[in-house]
Amino acid sequence: MDISNWTRKSLLGIEELSHNEITQILELAKLFKKETEGDMSNKNYLRGKRMVNLFMEPSTRTRIAFEVAAKSLHADVISVAEQSSSLTKGETLRDTAMNIQALGADAIVLRHSSPGASLFLSKIVDVPIINAGDGAHEHPSQALLDLYTLQDKLGTVEGKKITILGDILFSRVARSNFWALSKMGAEVTLAGPSTLVPKQFESMGARVSHNLEEALQDADAVMLLRIQHERQSSSHFPSLAEYTKVFGLNKDRKQWLKKGALILHPGPVNRGVELDSELADSPQSVILDQVSNGIAVRMAILYLCTMQGATNL
Ligand code: CP
Numbered sequence: 001m002d003i004s005n006w007t008r009k010s011l012l013g014i015e016e017l018s019h020n021e022i023t024q025i026l027e028l029a030k031l032f033k034k035e036t037e038g039d040m041s042n043k044n045y046l047r048g049k050r051m052v053n054l055f056m057e058p059s060t061r062t063r064i065a066f067e068v069a070a071k072s073l074h075a076d077v078i079s080v081a082e083q084s085s086s087l088t089k090g091e092t093l094r095d096t097a098m099n100i101q102a103l104g105a106d107a108i109v110l111r112h113s114s115p116g117a118s119l120f121l122s123k124i125v126d127v128p129i130i131n132a133g134d135g136a137h138e139h140p141s142q143a144l145l146d147l148y149t150l151q152d153k154l155g156t157v158e159g160k161k162i163t164i165l166g167d168i169l170f171s172r173v174a175r176s177n178f179w180a181l182s183k184m185g186a187e188v189t190l191a192g193p194s195t196l197v198p199k200q201f202e203s204m205g206a207r208v209s210h211n212l213e214e215a216l217q218d219a220d221a222v223m224l225l226r227i228q229h230e231r232q233s234s235s236h237f238p239s240l241a242e243y244t245k246v247f248g249l250n251k252d253r254k255q256w257l258k259k260g261a262l263i264l265h266p267g268p269v270n271r272g273v274e275l276d277s278e279l280a281d282s283p284q285s286v287i288l289d290q291v292s293n294g295i296a297v298r299m300a301i302l303y304l305c306t307m308q309g310a311t312n313l
Helices: 019-036 061-072 093-102 117-122 140-154 172-183 199-204 212-217 240-247 287-307
Strands: 050-055 076-081 107-112 129-134 161-165 187-191 207-209 221-224 262-264
Touching (some): 019 140, 019 172, 050 093, 061 107, 107 117, 107 287, 117 129, 129 140, 129 287, 140 221, 140 262, 140 287, 161 172, 161 212, 172 187, 172 199, 187 212, 199 207
Parallel strands (some): 050 076, 161 187, 161 221, 187 207
């Protein structure tokens, strides 16, 4: 595989990536996934590199997966949470990042509540910035692991119909997935209540649907999203129970899905709200595959951004 022409230092979003760059990441992830099934003790690809996970919002999957990915490639990893950093003493994000760089970081993986926080830091420090979620803007590594999982299960996403259902308006996962899937040739439907899925999304090239049956019936895969209360200042529907009644995916509504349609969710799942346990734990669900694939995808991201074409694979 030729990754010698990879030049991108930071991964800030999917919108800016080309089809070729997405393919390079996924191909490298495939190679790493295969390698992790064997002995990794001599795979010193990132030995001597120091990765700092700077997470200003809660995370289980993304933080751990980046940590496991870096350690699998023998990088040193330091994880910093907001509560245990000097940000609580009034230090700015800029100064925090400058200090982390002065302490010898080779890359910073940043999760932050502000859209554009990763772009902002990428213009301040010299080391690669990997966006691990910036407000409602983008969550590129999530979309790449979702794409990896879909390609693994469907062979290709080109020409496939993928429905993303739920709180689209406040979802960075929806935005990154929309860009990733449409760049790779999938037909994307964004579905949910009109207050959370405004018609304006059609101008990006998505199909918008406020009718659950219609949104599910021809989908090859459906990706559920939770309601992101942390980013909503007011309620966008009468009650959570009302939302579940109209848009929750349960075993009765499973009949609206095509036979074998895949069920995805980036997590954390709010069981019984957007998705019932019978479906979350069913053979159609690839939710835990998404999580596992996230390690290899993040290995590829860390490798490409820190090595930039200087391959030692
Ligand atoms: N999907 C995702 O970003 O999960 P975490 O918030 O647990 O990292």
